[in-house]
Amino acid sequence: MTLWLTRLTPGPASRLARHELGGTGQTSLHRRVMSLFPDGTSDQARTRFGVLFRIEDTARGAHLLIQSNQPPDPGRLPDGYGTLTTRTLDDLFKALAPGRTLHYRCIASPVRKPGATTRSLYNLPAVVPLHGATADEWWQRQADKAGLKPLTLHSQPAATVHDRQHLTTAAQDTKSRAAGNRIHHHRVRFDGTATITDPGLLHHAIRDGIGRGKAYGCGLLSVAPAPDPQ
Structure with a gap:
């Protein structure tokens, strides 16, 4: 099964993105991540889509890394929230020896x-x-x-x-x-x-x-x- 790694770069003018990526109460962030995947699944949607995520502190502020077994849908982000850059991990797994x-x-x-x-x-x-x-x-x-x-x-x-x-x-x-x-x-x-x-x-x-x-x-x-x- 292919895994996908996505970097979410928050929009510079999005207060919502800064709030969700900057807090330690992460219910809203978890919901935001899961909103990028299809609706109508089950309470085990995180497991079904293999979703893991982590906030990364960078010189340009907090970014979000998301790993999943299908690519997230950028069209599900609120206007101006941020941009998604997605790639597969296929080449990485081939290099593991x-x-x-x-x-x-x-x-x-x-x-x-x-x-x-x-x-x-x-x-x-x-x-x-x-x-x-x-x-x-x-x-x-x-x-x-x-x-x-x-x-x-x-x-x-x-x-x-x-x-x-x-x-x-x-x-x-x-x-x-x-x-x-x-x-x-x-x-x-x-x-x-x-x-x-x-x-x-x-x-x-x-x-x-x-x-x-x-x-x-x-x-x-x-x-x-x-x-x-x-």
Whole structure:
């Protein structure tokens, strides 16, 4: 299946685009991204279209990267919101070979989920955010599962996403007390170089994303060929 990578460059005069790309409450941004794909699908539209996205800070301001299994429709953007530049990832996937050196980037949500006994013993929440060295160790494990052996790693905190959970009517029937629950996604940006150990695993990791919070701008793994180390 072909994957498409799209860069959304916001229009310089669009206050709406600046607002949606500049906030950490990302319900509106997620809805904007999904509005670029066909209507009438299901509550699992993000999964159906393989949508992952990430805000990229550039010298020209915040841009949006969107990965999907079909190209988004630029005609679905509001007038003046921005422009879409789309290309396939076919050539990238053809270049993935064992031992190849890559640059990588991923904004992910590194957490651990302690068991009930551990939570009770240490009074821990169900999801514990990881920072510093423990976040780096988490990334090393994810990279290994993704068919990568990191050579270098630089991590830095990214803004935590704060939002509210909006459930469908069907979900509210079974989780009525959870409707409107606050959502927090702790995020870290991981950058570096790595060698490919398993192209198949890497392909799946790029396609499916890494970790939790994919509807909130987490999990998109970007790679690009790098010169082989001397």
